[in-house]
Amino acid sequence: MRTSKDEGVLLYAFTCGYITLPMSFFLDGEPGKAKVPACVFLIDHPNGLVLFDTGFSDRFVGMEKGLGKIVDMPKGESVADRLRALDIDPARIDYVINSHLHIDHAGGNALIPDATIIVQEPEWDFGMSGEDTAYDLQDFDTGQSVKRIAGDHDLFGDGTVIIFPTAGHTPGHQSVRVKTATGEAVLAADCCNMRRSLDEMHLPDHCYNVDQYRGSLEKLSQLRRNGAQIFYGHDPDFWAMVPQAQALDLSGPGTI
Numbered sequence: 689m690r691t692s693k694d695e696g697v698l699l700y701a702f703t704c705g706y707i708t709l710p711m712s713f714f715l716d717g718e719p720g721k722a723k724v725p726a727c728v729f730l731i732d733h734p735n736g737l738v739l740f741d742t743g744f745s746d747r748f749v750g751m752e753k754g755l756g757k758i759v760d761m762p763k764g765e766s767v768a769d770r771l772r773a774l775d776i777d778p779a780r781i782d783y784v785i786n787s788h789l790h791i792d793h794a795g796g797n798a799l800i801p802d803a804t805i806i807v808q809e810p811e812w813d814f815g816m817s818g819e820d821t822a823y824d825l826q827d828f829d830t831g832q833s834v835k836r837i838a839g840d841h842d843l844f845g846d847g848t849v850i851i852f853p854t855a856g857h858t859p860g861h862q863s864v865r866v867k868t869a870t871g872e873a874v875l876a877a878d879c880c881n882m883r884r885s886l887d888e889m890h891l892p893d894h895c896y897n898v899d900q901y902r903g904s905l906e907k908l909s910q911l912r913r914n915g916a917q918i919f920y921g922h923d924p925d926f927w928a929m930v931p932q933a934q935a936l937d938l939s940g941p942g943t944i
């Protein structure tokens with residue numbers, strides 16, 4: 689396997705389950721339904737291994753009732769399985785950055801036993817409050833140490849992995865800028881569901897705070913204008929083009 693010790697920061701992407709929801713959930717006013725991936729990233733930094741989100745829990749494998757009707761978690765696609773396929777023991781992961789704590793983003797946290805979980809303070813508090821049924825304590829209250837942050841956070845102190853708040857979808861949603869040797873990636877998650885969300889400033893049919901949501905899209909728009917590759921959170925067409933489980937090459941426009 690390639691290593692960040694030789695090449696600098698490397699970024700990998702893979703999907704960990706799917707969910708089928710009304711399209712308006714992602715783009716207000718759009719008809720029909722969409723089956724969208726839950727997306728996970730591995731950041732290999734010389735000073736540590738980091739996950740951004742963990743997809744769905746493996747408890748959904750084979751589940752046909754309840755949430756199992758809309759969640760599809762294929763066997764062998766949990767975050768732990770994805771890591772082992774890259775020859776990485778899940779216990780080697782140092783940090784899990786959760787964009788937010790919904791079941792399709794923090795569901796695999798339990799499979800990463802020794803990581804420090806990094807969330808924005810308001811996100812942890814809101815998740816624990818029980819106000820929103822898209823949170824499930826069994827996913828995210830899993831015993832690892834939790835580092836609650838407030839605002840921007842430069843994870844390794846060298847500008848390569850910068851966490852920044854992108855609230856609106858939830859109170860403490862956050863995204864990450866990753867500077868690799870081949871370019872900059874922005875791991876958006878649910879502050880930007882689809883490429884069209886950003887192209888058209890097209891909001892979902894509901895969010896925690898509309899003004900914050902719009903402000904987060906503006907931040908992403910600026911980063912995209914400056915040349916970053918945005919990884920849209922749940923865009924099935926975009927994700928069909930993302931090479932999985934290999935170090936991504938971000939050089940040049942339209943690479944992905």
Ligand SMILES: [Zn+2]
Pocket residue numbers: 788790857878
């Ligand atoms: Zn969400």
